[in-house]
Amino acid sequence: MGFTYKYARPALTADCVVFGLDEEDLKVLLIQRDLEPFAGMWALPGGFVAVGEAIETTARRELLEETGLKNVFLEQLHTFSEPDRDPREHVVTVAFYALVNLSEHKVQAATDARNAAWFAIDDIPKLAFDHEKILKVAYERLKGKIRYRPIGFELLPDKFTLSHLQLMYEKILDRELDKRNFRKKILNMEIIEELNEIETDVAHRAARLYRFNKKKYDAKVKEGFDFEL
Amino acid sequence: MGFTYKYARPALTADCVVFGLDEEDLKVLLIQRDLEPFAGMWALPGGFVAVGEAIETTARRELLEETGLKNVFLEQLHTFSEPDRDPREHVVTVAFYALVNLSEHKVQAATDARNAAWFAIDDIPKLAFDHEKILKVAYERLKGKIRYRPIGFELLPDKFTLSHLQLMYEKILDRELDKRNFRKKILNMEIIEELNEIETDVAHRAARLYRFNKKKYDAKVKEGFDFEL
DNA sequence: ACAAAAGTGTTTGTTGTACACCCATGC
DNA sequence: GCATGGGTGTACAACAAACACTTTTGT
DSSP states (O other), X not given: OOEEESSOOOEEEEEEEEEEEOSSOEEEEEEEOOSSSSTTSEEOSEEEOOTTOOHHHHHHHHHHHHHOOOSOEEEEEEEXXXXXXXXXXXXXXXXXXXXXXXXXXXXXXXXXXXXXXXXXXXXXXXXXXXXXXXXXXXXXXXHHHTTTSTTGGGGSOSEEOHHHHHHHHHHHHTSOOOHHHHHHHHHHTTOXXXXXXXXXXOSSOOOEEEEEOHHHHHHHHHTTOOOOO | OOXXXXXXXXXXXXXXXXXXXXXXXXXXXXXEOOSSSSTTSEEOSEEEOOTTOOHHHHHHHHHHHHHOOOSOEEEEEEEEOOTTSSSSSOEXXXXXXXXXXXXXXXXXXXXXXXXXXXXXXXXXXXXXXXXXXXXXXXXXXXXHHTTTSTTGGGGSOSEEOHHHHHHHHHHHHTSOOOHHHHHHHHHHTTOEEEEEEEOOSOXXXXXXXXXXXXXXXXXXXXXXOOOOO
């Protein structure tokens, strides 16, 4: 049995770099491989593309199967095709990056029998295949894109304080921002709306909550607005 | 004979959107298909990935075979994987975009027995497969990227006048720029160098020639410089 | 009352934008 | 000498950056 083709074909996979943010760090979701090659080693979640399946579908399917995540922000990153990136044979992988908010997808760890865990971005173990390279490309992309597309909100809960928003940017861009200038700028964009709610359970003055208004953003984009931090 | 695998695999191809610039327009290089499906129709140059070959290598190989182009600027664009994008079977394609300067790669037309020709960006014929979609994505990428990476120089000859440079940006961004402000900005970047040469064969005052200094650009990037038009 | 973070404006420097005329050359 | 594009500077507006204190709440 099997499938026969006139010419040899590389295998095709999808891999995902899943970023999450908690109070301390930007984190990445990894799974521990149970099969050779690299059994026992940490790797990006991912798997083989089925014929008839769009690769983004593969990516979402594998994410769900391996980590329990669904309905996340997912975007294609780059396709890696070096013939020796997998020791078995030529495997081409289409890499994606995903953004999830850790407080709502808490420690999705151990699912499936496989071991899954979040690692701080600057405390990543050795990874299988060329996954370190893929992760690096993904992080660079995130750093770049977050400045001119409002994707950072995907890392936060639906309702957030301006301090959380600022902290998110500081974590990812890896530099400090001025509080007053930041607030002035983000509020002037008029794409996040002030809610009549404040945070709870904090041991100091509670901050006002805000929400990203995608409709308003889309409308402004149509009229030439450019998000830029 | 043939190659047999345990699980079915999609076929893998590379396709290239080649942009070129002449005095009038931004152009795209297309080839006329000689085989089914879509025989006789215009399409992006491209072809099947060989096992053991990085996909960028496939893209360059196909470009050379089908259009005679080599040593061009080439960058990965996106991977298209909708199962029905090829009527024969599931074919996943990794799309690239290339930038060449038309004055040095003039009418690379008819090579190979295949028919190749340049088409103005807003006068593209119906294309095979989903190539119109790929072209659209490539054009959007070019428009976006040209504003924050110095890739536009790839579309010009080595030595160019400031007017040519400006015209290139105007053609691609599809809007007019102010001559004085443009010159001020681009010269202040100190990444193009003034040559002791002027253009020839023009029926008016000859303009000074300039050249992009990649070394200077790279050095400035290392110190935090950001190209932005 | 104290600790912790929220919230708030002004000044100064830098960058972007709008705008019009003289100059050099080929025909 | 005329047509064609080359080359140049200034004034004003908008935006970015730097900076410190008062307010609110929980313990």
